[in-house]
Amino acid sequence: MNIGLDIMGGDFAPLEAVKGLHLFMNEHVSPANFVLFGDEEKVRPLLEQFNVNAPNISVVHAPQVIEMNEHPTKALKEKQQSSIAVGFYALAKGKIDAFISAGNTGAMLVGAMYSIKAIEGILRPTISTIIPKQDGTAGLLLDVGLNADCKPEHLNQFAILGSLYSKYILGIENPKVGLVNIGEEEGKGNILAQGTYPLLKENNQINFVGNIEGRDIFIDKADVMVCEGFTGNVILKMAESFYEITHQKGIRHEYLEQFNFENYGGTPVLGVSKPVIIGHGISHAKAFMNMIKLAAKMIDSKFLDKMQESFKS
Amino acid sequence: MNIGLDIMGGDFAPLEAVKGLHLFMNEHVSPANFVLFGDEEKVRPLLEQFNVNAPNISVVHAPQVIEMNEHPTKALKEKQQSSIAVGFYALAKGKIDAFISAGNTGAMLVGAMYSIKAIEGILRPTISTIIPKQDGTAGLLLDVGLNADCKPEHLNQFAILGSLYSKYILGIENPKVGLVNIGEEEGKGNILAQGTYPLLKENNQINFVGNIEGRDIFIDKADVMVCEGFTGNVILKMAESFYEITHQKGIRHEYLEQFNFENYGGTPVLGVSKPVIIGHGISHAKAFMNMIKLAAKMIDSKFLDKMQESFKS
Known part of the structure; x- marks a missing residue:
């Protein structure tokens, strides 16, 4: 398995990206090869410094960086030597099996949609987030911003995608699906919610448990929470x-600590034909490590095949 | 001023409602008369017990109660002797100047819409909530559930209503209005948000500061936060x-304590022609006291006149 990592993506790249890779390699025995996309001159010294110069790591020189505030489509077009553009090219060509970046979210989404495309049958790829539950379990909320306006059939597909992710990646058997409602x-x-409810109720690919309200987001009423x-x-x-x-106010508790996004790393773009993982701009080493773990798990579990099978007509 | 209180409304009524009235009368010097709607047999002994049997308190016998789970319109029609129905009748007839209840929210909304009607020029009355800000100030979020589907012109009116409330009731001079967005x-x-932004920008009755995101809800970026x-x-x-x-997890901090809804009491229905305040079903004495304070403030500040003036064509 070849995992591609945009080593220039994120506010603290390349340093934190390299440190994240270092963490992963220290803590995990993995057969993965890593392909790092970025400015070779900047990356090589860091790899030496953190002693992650193993033979299973290669660097593909990509001298340009798409900055956080750049217009996604325009930047991808104009900066063809950027780490994101080169990374997606490698992904599309099959040189890597997954692509991770904490760079410009918009550019990552545009890249995912146009360079590798959606899985057949999927109307709208989606992005999700892990929601820590009161009891320590992990819920999944989707969509979290890729699809601001939706139709019931989109939410019905998100329910399936979320269920697959919850089952195969988060390890929840027969995940309960709730419709976020009032x-x-x-x-x-x-x-929208009124139109979606009957579709979810009749959908035999999911375990629909009904509506959930704002008060239920953090409790274990549903594992997969669906909304536009x-x-x-x-x-x-x-x-x-x-x-x-x-955190700023100095309130500390293990429950609150679960909300630290670094624990989850990043969000996969669900519904596109290869694993693409987008990290938070402010990702540090731990978040990068967790994104690498997620990519490895998505490849290992043949998660893309599961999605394809579910949407086969 | 005559303040009407549904003494039977809420999970802990009539006891907590009476205790709330007791608290108010102990802590405030107010020229208000109180008209209590409820089962006289149940209410009178409590008034004696808590020594709130003053001459400025009268009881209007309303032997029926609309329960929390009843269908609002049906219940109002069938239970014409209920505290909510009798209360709205008194409000419509001018026997009281404000009506407060922690009873069936739906019945309160239906009552507000059909017994006293909307202020001329207002397309959709709305309900709001106080959102405690990180810095200790109070923001206002609206709509919080009365209008699940909206058009830009509705949100534009919510912005005006929220600004008036923020200014005259919460005491914020020139309140900043933000559009909840992604x-x-x-x-x-x-x-909806794309269509609303230009209306807010051109609205010279408000101080529009632009979009605010989920991360800004609890910080002092906007005093009035508008959404469907x-x-x-x-x-x-x-x-x-x-x-x-x-709270359940034993995490205590003054910041978190601000989220205790009892501090705010209830929400007024903004845009109807008289003050109507709806409390949380689980209201205790403090919440009732705060609802009474709010009703008095809405009457004192001639808040309804301000709304009427703003929407005069």
Whole structure:
């Protein structure tokens, strides 16, 4: 397995990306080869410094960097020698089996959608986030911002994608699917939620448990929580800010610590034909390590095959 | 001023409602008269017990109670002797100047919409919630569930209503209005947010500061945060659950204590022609006291006149 890593992506790259790789290699025995995309002159000395100059690591020189504030489509077009553009090219050509970056999120999404495309039958790829539950388990919320306007059939597909991820990656047998809504009973909610409920109810690929409300997001009522990307993005950023604010105020507790996104690393783009993992711009070593772990798991578990089978018509 | 209180509304009524009234009368010198709607046989002994049998308190006998799980419209129609139905009748007839209840929220909303109606020019009355900010100030989020599907012109009116409330009730001079969105720049968001931004920008009745994201909800970026009722309801219930979960886990901090909804009491229905305040079903004495304070403030500040003036065509 060949895991591609954008070594220039993120506010603290390449240093933290290299440190993350170092952490991974210290803590895991993996047969993976690593292909690092970035400025060779900057990367090589760091690899030596952190002693991760093993034969299973190669560097593909990509001298350009897409900055965080650049327009995704424009940047990808104009910076064809950027680590993200070169990485996606390698992914599309099969030189790598997964691609990880904590760089410009928009460029990563555009790259995922246009260089490797969606799995056949999937209307809209989606991004998710792990939501730590009160009881210590991990819930999955999707979509968290890729699809701001959705139709019921999109949410129905997100429910399937989320269930597969919950089962094969998070290890939850028969994950419970909940529809994020503003009331418990069927018939509650906005037009989208009202239209989605019957589809989820009739969907025999998932274990639908009904509506969940804002108060249920952090409790173990559903393992997979489905909504359009507007609400999901607001929930995600609110949850992140809870952590930040309590942390800043010196409030410490193991429960709050679960909200530290570094524990989860990054989010995969679900529904595209190869594993693509997008990290937070402010990722540090631990987040990079966890993204590498996730990529390895997605490859190992043949997760892409599971998605393809589920959407085969 | 005559303040009407549904003494039977809420999970812990009439006891906590009476205790709330007791608290208010002990802590405040107010010229208000109170009209209590409820079962006289149950209420009178409690009034004696808590020594709130003053001449400025009268009881209007309303032997029926609309339970929490009843269908609002049906219950209001069938239980015309219920405390909520009798209370709204008194409000519509001008016997009371404000009506407070912690009873069936749906019945309160239906009552507000059909017995006293919307202020002329207001397309959709709305409900809001106080959001405690990191720096100790109070933000206002609206709509939080009354209007699950909205158009840009509705959100534009919510921005005005929220600004008036923030200014005259919360005491914030020139309140900053933010549009809840999933990106900072103009043009970001779902179709609704994209359509709303230009209206807010051109609205000279408000101080629009642009988009705010989920991470900004708890920080002092905007005093008035505008969204449709689906997202708003999810935010509200998440914030409440965050308090509950941390509380249950024994995490104590003055910042978290601000999330205790009892501090705020209830939410007014903004945009209807008289003050109507809806409390949480699980309201205790403090929440009732705060709802009474709010009703008095809305009457004192001539808040309804301010709304009427703002929407005069």
